[in-house]
Amino acid sequence: MGKRMRREKSICCCNSPLAGFSWYEEDIWTEIAKHLDGKSLVMLGTTNKWFHCxxxxxxIWKFACLRDLQLPEPQHTFLNWIKLYASAFDGSHSFMFRQREKHIDWMRIGAFFLDSPIALLAEKLNCPLKMPQGENLGKTLESCGFCILNNIKTGIWIADLQLVRCPVCDLNTCDGTMQTLDARHIELFLSEGYRDGSWEYQIIGSHDIKKHADGASAGIFDIKHLNDSSTSEIFNLKSWVGKPNDWQPKAMITLHAVAINTNLQENEGLHVKYQAMKAGPDGEVVSLRISQQLL
Incomplete structure (x- = not known):
């Protein structure tokens, strides 16, 4: 019996789904890059010249910055988003540039918009807030616990909670600590006037609360959006300040406002100080601070 002929299989061409796929498709990698954090973006950029470009x-950095700051598209145009991203997420805070020896700890609260050049700074988070007529700044702070500041630089602002040592507070009798709501325009750390020390914080008001305070509170509000529903969430203190025996600092941030609160034990009152930094003698306000310490 003769041998049976073995049927040979024909060789087929490759039908891989990646056939014809270009690994250097700019639109695809741009979309992929939107899902990477800053560190991963930098690592991808070191792969080769094509990825670097x-x-x-x-x-890409604009998308990453707004995504990580949890903000929508801004009305204002900013330059060099990669530098803005670095200054916002490299761990920098204002006390790294000034009075570093006084600094104890800090907490990033988040970012918010100041759409109008008028801001309300408050140490009392009561609603509604009504500005009395015919009073100067000092009397307004004492009677109402807040003030209105003009010529604010509009755009994205970043807020931190700082804990610093006295006597940065300028009170000789205090050997404790001071809580500070520290807010800055997102471009501040990139400004030459700030980095070379020519821009300084100026005290715009201070006063003493000479009675027991249940908590040390502070807030910064865009006056244009004071009545927005999102801003009203800050005035609902029970939803975020914690129970009376919770001594941990708490913070609340919305699209156009930020606030902090720390519940206090028995005390004799607070010293409150308001500070602002301008971009030069006649420049816009680029940073704000509300500081509080026990008397």
């Missing part, structure tokens, strides 16, 4: 696209 892609990752240096400003639109």
């Amino acid at each position: 892609l990752i240096m696209e400003d639109s």
Whole structure:
């Protein structure tokens, strides 16, 4: 019996789903880059020259910055989003540049918008807030616990909670600590006037609360959005300040406002100080601080 012929299989061409796929498709990698954090973007950019050019696209860093700050598209145009991202997320805070020896600890609260050049600074988070007529700043602070400040630089602001040592508070009798709501325009750390020390914080008001205070509170509000529903959430203190025996600092941030609160034990009152930094003698206000310490 003769041998049976073995049927040979024909060789087929490759039908891989990746056939014809280009690994250097700019639109695809731009979309992928939107899902990476800053560190991963930098690592991708070091792969080769093509990825480096892609990752240096400003639109990618703009998307990453707004995503990580949890903010919508801003009305204002900013330059060099990669530098803005670095200054916002490299762990920097204002006491790294000034009075570093006084600094104890800090907490990033988040970012918010100041759409109008008028801000309300408050140490009392009561609603409604009504500005009395015919009073100067000092009397307004004492009677109402807040003030209105003009010529604010509009745009994205970043807020931190700082804990610093006295006597940065300028009170000789205090050997304790001071709580500070510290807010700055997102471009501040990139400004030459700030980095070379020519821009300084100026005290715009201070006063003493000479009675027991249940908590040390502070807030910064865009006056244009004071009546917004999102801003009203800050005045609902029970929803975020914690129970009376909870001594941990708490913070609340909305699209156009930020606030902090720390519940206090038995005390004799608070010393409250308001500070502002301008971009030069006649420049816009680029940073704000509300500081509080026990008497």
